[in-house]
Amino acid sequence: MIDATDDEDIEELYGAWEPTLYAAAMADDRYFALLVGGPRWDDPYTIILTRDAEAQTFSRLDVQRELRDIRVVPRADDVEPSYVTLSLNGDIYVISPKGAEHSVIPGTQAESDDAPEILFTSILPVGDQWLVAGGEGFLKLGKDKSWQDVSPSLPTEYPYKVPDWTILGTNQNGDIFIVGTQAANARHFNLYPGHPLYREDMSEEEEFELQKKLYAEMDSYPRLKTLFTGRPGAWKQQALPDRIARSLSAYSYVADVESDGPEADYVIGSDGLVMKGSPQAGFTDISSIADRDGRI
Template structure:
């Protein structure tokens, strides 16, 4: 499974060693199956390894792509005994469907994946909706479709001066199929760069005048906060939810909303930076339930396990009791490698808690004991090394 892109045999000599990280994971409801995305840490590492764990012998299958993948999800199936399939999206607009019998590659029309002359939209999320895919990214893009047929389905959100169109992201969905999406709006740098044609630019300006005016424009740009908006629902039927002010309009910090999980009691939770934890129930909108002492914590991933909400904040694993977070016990036990765990994802499945680590390993809490699993080194070698195909 590859794309067309010239490869240089001396890549490592020019740019340094390949240093992959386990930066994304997706897990089926059955705890025997999951998929991982492994990639380099630099902007010039546009390669990604997709690892899927198979049922037979708990082995891995590897696929390599010459793209920077951004998100991976489990495809729903009506057959509970079937092996799961996964869908992932690249920054440029490639879609890969990974199945036990093989993989397929699709391209979203009028994207960089199709042509370098297309608009430079930066995709970040994909989510299965029925037989279609919901995708999102920069420049106000949120589309629903498949193959060559796509439609714009972003919630209505007016972009006002001096902001750029929003960057949309898909958090997830609850048991009823209601999807949560986030819009982030930043001030448009174009309005604050002094150039010939700018409304404040004059041909007779001295260099000192230009420097002084440019400094004023930069200072003005810093007065516009970053705007974050949450919507829930489905394409064509979105509802705006109220976020706390410190998240919805922030200056100068950069808050974020990072994920959503659903509990078996019908409650849904959304979490993010600055101690953000919000709860919703059927027919009840989201409201904040996090505590003031937790405002310094920034949650990046979460899962339900044995009725508790488990959250990741930096290198910490935390348990939320409905009011406060406390360190999770038992603490993750490291047997090999770095003693510092840096979780990239956490899942609760069949009484087991899974913690996936950026350091190419994962941990399983089964009962009261942690077990460590390493990703085999032969499965993490740089893709297309020497110009060959894996």
């Protein structure tokens, strides 16, 4: 039996921890926060760092969770900021000058290991509540024990899954930008007893070849991405270029929204995507041909 009593012993056995910068949030020129983490010897681990650039200080909180998003909580101008962060499994931490508060989203694996697996991606303060997005169609607004579904209507046609939601952010007018991503549902392409193409008398070679064809068929379906803007209960769908909206590549995505004043927003993403416009007037793809032809 090997007895590893401290980090140095564990690192000698399993190798040094190699953390990743997961997310960052900047309150202003003085304050910002970082999420630095990754699996640490097979356990989830994240360090929350908050920085005061004027005082030249860092504050640190270590949690045994995989945190995925961090946002600034709205505040008065002269108050040190607070931040809200979300774990992969549904934990919410509010980091303030007074300390940290932890809560969980009901019905998630943060509350119970028996709950369905939903992988969460993003969180956004909306009034005195949280808007939380994740997989399996999860887009809810709430706090503590009270949550309601606020996802826009987005049809799920064969052979697709319900959308995975991501919150991009807001513009200067407070309009929220969200993206729904739909991939082909692997359940329709797994060969199992009860599948229309499955036969009990199939040889292993026949089963292998048929399963390979089914996976190839699954890969032929594009990943669907849909952009919405607005507020919970009042979403408006925005058009995306086909190279983003219906891409075969798993690496095609909408990344962020940036505002250039109250009347001009920019939606940016992979494949050189730059769209300019507003939620009210719509968006125009202004990506240059060089951007698209020069992609790798």
